[in-house]
Each structure stands twice: as structure tokens, then as C-alpha cells.
Amino acid sequence: MGAAGLRALLESVRYEVLPAKATEDKVLAHVPRDVVVTVTASPVKGLEPTLDLVGRLAGHGYRVVPHVPARLLRDDTHLKDVVDRLAEAGIADVFVPAGDADPPAGGYDGALPVLRRLSELGSPFARVGVTGYPESHPLIHDDVTVQAMWDKREHATYIVSNLCFDPRVLGEWLVRIRARNITLPVHVGVAGPVQRAKLLAMATKIGVGESTRFLTKHPSWFVRFATPGGYAPERLLSRAEAALTAPSAGVAGLHLFTFNQIAETERWRRALLDRLGA
Numbered sequence: 001m002g003a004a005g006l007r008a009l010l011e012s013v014r015y016e017v018l019p020a021k022a023t024e025d026k027v028l029a030h031v032p033r034d035v036v037v038t039v040t041a042s043p044v045k046g047l048e049p050t051l052d053l054v055g056r057l058a059g060h061g062y063r064v065v066p067h068v069p070a071r072l073l074r075d076d077t078h079l080k081d082v083v084d085r086l087a088e089a090g091i092a093d094v095f096v097p098a099g100d101a102d103p104p105a106g107g108y109d110g111a112l113p114v115l116r117r118l119s120e121l122g123s124p125f126a127r128v129g130v131t132g133y134p135e136s137h138p139l140i141h142d143d144v145t146v147q148a149m150w151d152k153r154e155h156a157t158y159i160v161s162n163l164c165f166d167p168r169v170l171g172e173w174l175v176r177i178r179a180r181n182i183t184l185p186v187h188v189g190v191a192g193p194v195q196r197a198k199l200l201a202m203a204t205k206i207g208v209g210e211s212t213r214f215l216t217k218h219p220s221w222f223v224r225f226a227t228p229g230g231y232a233p234e235r236l237l238s239r240a241e242a243a244l245t246a247p248s249a250g251v252a253g254l255h256l257f258t259f260n261q262i263a264e265t266e267r268w269r270r271a272l273l274d275r276l277g278a
Helices: 003-011 023-030 048-059 076-088 113-122 143-152 167-179 196-203 212-216 218-228 234-238 241-245 262-277
Strands: 015-016 036-039 064-065 093-096 127-132 158-161 186-191 251-257
Touching: 003 015, 003 241, 003 251, 003 262, 015 023, 015 076, 015 196, 015 262, 023 048, 023 262, 036 048, 036 218, 048 064, 048 076, 076 113, 093 186, 113 127, 127 143, 158 167, 167 218, 234 241, 234 262
Parallel strands: 015 036, 015 251, 036 064, 064 093, 093 127, 127 158, 158 186, 186 251
Antiparallel strands: none
16 A cells, blocks of 8 residues: 555544443553544443543543434433533534444434434534445345435535455445445544454453444454454555545545554554654
């Protein structure tokens, strides 16, 4: 991959973290203030741990993006309370997936009704992210996920793609959504330098975050992490160079799934940037 293209992607990163007890300390110790931090939400623990951590990290000067899954919202009043609380914390960016809560906590069963309601509330957030699925969603047909992005385009400002390990699939997906006139910028979801033992330990904890649950639905992905030389984020980025750097792709940066291996992810990023700089 060209050094300039890869540097630009690595300098425009978002770190997805899980709201665990040690997360705040890990972020403070290892994440620079210019890196965006996104905080997942659990269908078991609800939004409270997410909102608490978001408020604390924002207080430390981070630009923080809470995940607000539609299926965790009880009703319009709950949504308004969440909006008010985030506004008080100075949050200007939210990510609104459907979420995995089954059954839903209330009347919202997908992201679009929440997005519409936010628009009705005067669009309180300057930036609103929605989900994209380069690799097939385990429960939703590909055509439906693409149509969903089209339906959300009037209410959202960017797309975060879920994990993809196949550069060909990723490239074809970017071409496909642009052909459907979905013009929102994309933050490409990439797994960081994950250690399998730590990933498995995270996956055994019920309700630790959407990203970990998504992995558990794709058990073959664990093989990629376990096999020596089976997965390296820089190799994926190199093979996806053309797809990610094409002007027509509209890639705004990387969304790195840390699985709370925050120190390891930042060391990997800095080391790669140093090598590219050299």
C-alpha cells in the first residue's frame, strides 16, 4: 500500500471500546486526545454503563461517540432523556445501530424510527452514524441492508462498516453502495491486532458489546486470529489499498475494533505510522 494512503487512514481512526471497569483507565493511559473513541452498548446491561463512560471520557477531553442501539430504547421519553444527557456532556456525534436486544426494550425495533425521531427533535447531533455490512449480516439479506442505508441517508451523516476480512468483498461492497447513490462517507471497520486468548475471554462475558457478539456469530473468524500469520490488520489494509483509496469509495478513515485491547491497538498504529514515516 502507498505510504501516503495508509498514513491518511491510520491518522483518521476511531477506536471502538467496550464499557468495562478498566476501560476509562486504559483509554487515558494509551489513547491520544485526537483519536475518536466510540463506546458500545450491551443488551444485558443497557445504556447506563455506556452513558456513564461517555460522560467521563468527554470530561477528559476526548471526542466520544456513544452507541445508542434502537432496541435498547424504551420509548420516546427515554430517547429524549438520552439526548438531553448527551447534550449536557457536550456530545455532538452518535452511532445508531438497531442493536441485538431481543425482545426490544420498547417500540423501536430498528434504527430508522430512531433516526426519524431525532430529526423531529431538531437534529440535536451534528453527526449521526449508521451501520453498513460488507460481509453478509447473519440475519438480514444483503439487499435489505443496502436498502436500509438508502432509507437512512436523509437522517445520517456517515456509515460505519462492520468487520470484513476479505478485501475483495469490501471493495465490491463500496462499489455497490455508491452505485445505489449512497454517498455518505464510510469509516471502514477493521479488527485491530487482536490476541486470540484475550478475544475469547471477552467473548465469554455475556453482553460485553456488539462487536464481540458479532464475532461469536462468525466462529470461523476466531480461526483467523488463532492461526499464525492468519490475520494482520496491515496485510488486510495493503490488499484493500485500491478499494479504500479510490476517490469514488468515499472512505473517511478507519473504525478499529479494539475488543478492549486498547494499548496493543495504539502500539500497533504508532509502530506502523513510524515505519511509514521512515
